[in-house]
Amino acid sequence: MRQQTHKRGRFTNKTVAIVAALALGGGGAAIIAANASAHGDKGDSGQNHTVAAKAGTIQCPDVGQKLSDVPQKARPNVDKNLAELDNQVAKAYQQMNQQQGSSDAVLSKLNDERSRTMDNIGSAMGGDNSQLQGMTDCKWQEVATQGGQQQGNQQGGQQQGGDQQGGQQGGDQQGGDQQGGGDQGGEGANDVPGNAGGQAGNGPSQDDFVDITKVQPNVQQPPQAQQNGSTGTFATECGVGDPKLRNSDNVIVAPGVGNGAHHTHDYVGNDSNDAFANNQTFEQGGTSCKNQDDKSTYYWPVVRAQDGKDEADANELGGGQEGNVGTILTPTSSKIEFKGNAQSKVTAMPKFLRIITGDAKAFTNGDKNANASWSCTGFEDRQLTDKYPLCPEGSSVTRTFDFQSCWDGQNIDSANHRDHVAFAGEDGSCPNGFQAIPQLVNTITYDVPANTPFAVDGFPEQLHKPITDHDDFINVMSEDLMNEAVDCINSGKQCG
Structure with a gap:
């Protein structure tokens, strides 16, 4: 850090x-x-x-x-x-x-x-x-x-x-x-x-906010890379999302079902992501990524200013009908980076690998799978999982998503969308039967209007708690580009 x-x-x-x-x-x-x-x-x-x-x-x-x-x-x-x-x-x-x-x-x-x-x-x-x-x-x-x-x-x-x-x-x-x-x-x-x-009466509450300047630094240093570790990084630039592509579908968890998320997502990368997309759809779609060989889809729930105003979806499912209200904030940046493993070289992700980090239902499910973190620029050494940060003047709100970086070597998905991937241990090692893959880290930044609280979109019964934040990814990089990323990471270079 x-x-x-x-x-x-x-x-x-x-x-x-x-x-x-x-x-x-x-x-x-x-x-x-x-x-x-x-x-x-x-x-x-x-x-x-x-x-x-x-x-x-x-x-x-x-x-x-x-x-x-x-x-x-x-x-x-x-x-x-x-x-x-x-x-x-x-x-x-x-x-x-x-x-x-x-x-x-x-x-x-x-x-x-x-x-x-x-x-x-x-x-x-x-x-x-x-x-x-x-x-x-x-x-x-x-x-x-x-x-x-x-x-x-x-x-x-x-x-x-x-x-x-x-x-x-x-x-x-x-x-x-x-x-x-x-x-x-x-x-x-x-x-x-x-x-x-x-403003919708179902969140957030006063207990969900904290002054970031009052939070003590809490970020642990990553494990030290071993001799066989992979220390490089590979970045891909895909923009901050097109408002016209927003929808409340959930193609990983609820394929073929409209409004499967019950909240609105921002999308970068592949421009064909909706409930009815499949691998062929993604393969044939366009991309917002500068490198046109990256047709991956990266998507996350929108953040809304609780400003009392109606957004375009104020009367629609996924929006106001389900308590997701206020002005949708467009990110000022979305940094997408793939990192290595402290213990070993990484292997290529399979095409169409699906990964979800965080839990959209963590408020009622418990924090076992809660993983997203909130902070402010200039205060990145203090990360919050269950609180929204109140940032000082001149500082922007950040969301950081660290994805699972170990793969079972066989499946691009699993029944609960979790068992086929895993997080590395504290020393960077993967569980038995899993192998290291490039770790996706996505950091999204927002300039929240002055004096305006905000909230992440979510299932209505989750009360817009910050702990429910999550991020989704489907790998649609070309084989050549994925191999380029792996070579870069394994050789200790910073690429992309």
């Missing part, structure tokens, strides 16, 4: 006021909204407004993560049914969000639907339900906020001209602006922009 050279800027008073407002109830990440659509009610101001109600979310066993042995011929049917499970949870969450029935009734209906869908999965696998035991029932998961108290709860609000006006802990919400009592850093929280804690 390079030495910190960025001169630390002073937080503006308004930025400090954001923290104050979040602490005073502006946060809604753990709040199910009542009497409002998932993207809020839009008034003449063009901003979204939400009344918050219950603190919690729906937690369901992640069936897809548990399926380690699915016959190849059964995978298309299984994948479609797994996508249907996600769809059921999203609909149930929205019903609770809009108070369409009691929580018990919604959960009961959801579990009945899941039971039938899981029977379909078992039938597709030849009647083998052994991997599905105990995975039917979903439950309501209470979410504790700061101090164990529910934050952002509003009562007695009235709808006038599309604006919510009602009492709120620490202040009132009028015309979409949060007005909180108290002050911090010399200015009151009434200086904070509207929807400071998540």
